[in-house]
Amino acid sequence: MSAIFSFQSLARCSQTKARAGVFFTPHGPVETPRFMPVGTLANVKTVTPAQLQDTGAQMILSNTYHLHLQPGEAIVAGGGGLHKFMGWNGPMLTDSGGFQVFSLSEMRKISEEGVKFRSPHDGQIINLTPERSIEIQNTLGADVIMAFDECPPYPATRQEVEAATNRTYRWLERCIMAHQRGDQALFGIVQGGVYLDLRSQAAVALAKLDLPGYAIGGVSVGEPPELMAQIVKATAPLLPPEKPRYLMGVGTYREMAIAIASGIDLFDCVIPTRWARHGTAMVQGDRWNLKNAKFREDFAPLDETCPCYACQNFSRAYISHLVRSQEILAYTLLSIHNITELIRFTQKIRESILSDRFATEFGHWLEADSEQRD
Ligand SMILES: Nc1nc2cc3nc(NCCc4ccc(C(=O)O)cc4)[nH]c3cc2c(=O)[nH]1
Numbered sequence: 001m002s003a004i005f006s007f008q009s010l011a012r013c014s015q016t017k018a019r020a021g022v023f024f025t026p027h028g029p030v031e032t033p034r035f036m037p038v039g040t041l042a043n044v045k046t047v048t049p050a051q052l053q054d055t056g057a058q059m060i061l062s063n064t065y066h067l068h069l070q071p072g073e074a075i076v077a078g079g080g081g082l083h084k085f086m087g088w089n090g091p092m093l094t095d096s097g098g099f100q101v102f103s104l105s106e107m108r109k110i111s112e113e114g115v116k117f118r119s120p121h122d123g124q125i126i127n128l129t130p131e132r133s134i135e136i137q138n139t140l141g142a143d144v145i146m147a148f149d150e151c152p153p154y155p156a157t158r159q160e161v162e163a164a165t166n167r168t169y170r171w172l173e174r175c176i177m178a179h180q181r182g183d184q185a186l187f188g189i190v191q192g193g194v195y196l197d198l199r200s201q202a203a204v205a206l207a208k209l210d211l212p213g214y215a216i217g218g219v220s221v222g223e224p225p226e227l228m229a230q231i232v233k234a235t236a237p238l239l240p241p242e243k244p245r246y247l248m249g250v251g252t253y254r255e256m257a258i259a260i261a262s263g264i265d266l267f268d269c270v271i272p273t274r275w276a277r278h279g280t281a282m283v284q285g286d287r288w289n290l291k292n293a294k295f296r297e298d299f300a301p302l303d304e305t306c307p308c309y310a311c312q313n314f315s316r317a318y319i320s321h322l323v324r325s326q327e328i329l330a331y332t333l334l335s336i337h338n339i340t341e342l343i344r345f346t347q348k349i350r351e352s353i354l355s356d357r358f359a360t361e362f363g364h365w366l367e368a369d370s371e372q373r374d
């Protein structure tokens, strides 16, 4: 790993594979394990960068697919690059676009070259290849950039998954060749679907490439939670222990606790902000729909232990009123709270690992039938 990126493991849990560390980047450190809020179109929806800072967010994500379509990487670069353009001076990561093409655009055709798809904006045909994805990410300027991969759908046959996993490896080699910027870390992504032998072959092959960080992809795509847990449990320990491990698209309490117990360090998910925009608060392991009549005259804060701006200044009754009235402030307050909640959750887990109390304090999340299902 280049000197400007490094991962320091500070403590290991004595009963699980959980670890607490720090991932150093050119825009500052990330204390792991950590949840990363998603800012797809160069903003975390309804939240200002200053408010985002207050949530305790350290590293955030944006998306190559979306930013290439709108406003285009040239404009982001013209604005000084992603950090300056959006006013976020902390660590940033961009996803590579492959997954988003498949989940968001109608007509798309995959070949060894890359993925051809029709822009949902103006219908023009776009050809996204490993080289093009890296070029766009180099232009956007995030600290961590993701390899261009093929994420097979769930379910998929072993043959389909094997083909996608092998192509993902060949595309990764092309990404490594195309990557220009020494101040950006290129993370590889392990595919393999639900086939544990394909997962371990991919993990071992990627580990040999000595990349600055590794992600587990191809999960959180509709598979049952126990299957995701099984895949992560089998794959994470095969990734180099001295490098950061990132589980893509995962971010509910139970999923993160289970993944951290397998040695995962970083997470991202749209859930806290997506649920906020639907009027749902995440409170101490539970989820509350603020439209529910029971909050109409409940003048307590969402969570009196929460330091966030919403909990320090407003009541459940007030936020419930805003949600019911579809006031935009509702979505900002709930996003601020939900992001703070998940970051605090990973912070509390980190502290428990540092004092070797993780298995005791969070063991209930690791049991198969933990009642508070997300
Ligand atoms: N490059 C790459 N990126 C990925 C992003 C992902 N994001 C997910 N899951 C997202 C889960 C997700 C999506 C939407 C909502 C909602 O709308 O509520 C909730 C959860 N799985 C993912 C897998 C990959 C992958 O293999 N490769």
Ligand SMILES: [Zn+2]
Residues within 6 Å of the ligand: 302, 303, 306, 307, 308, 309, 310, 311, 312, 336, 337, 338, 340
């Ligand atoms: Zn709060």
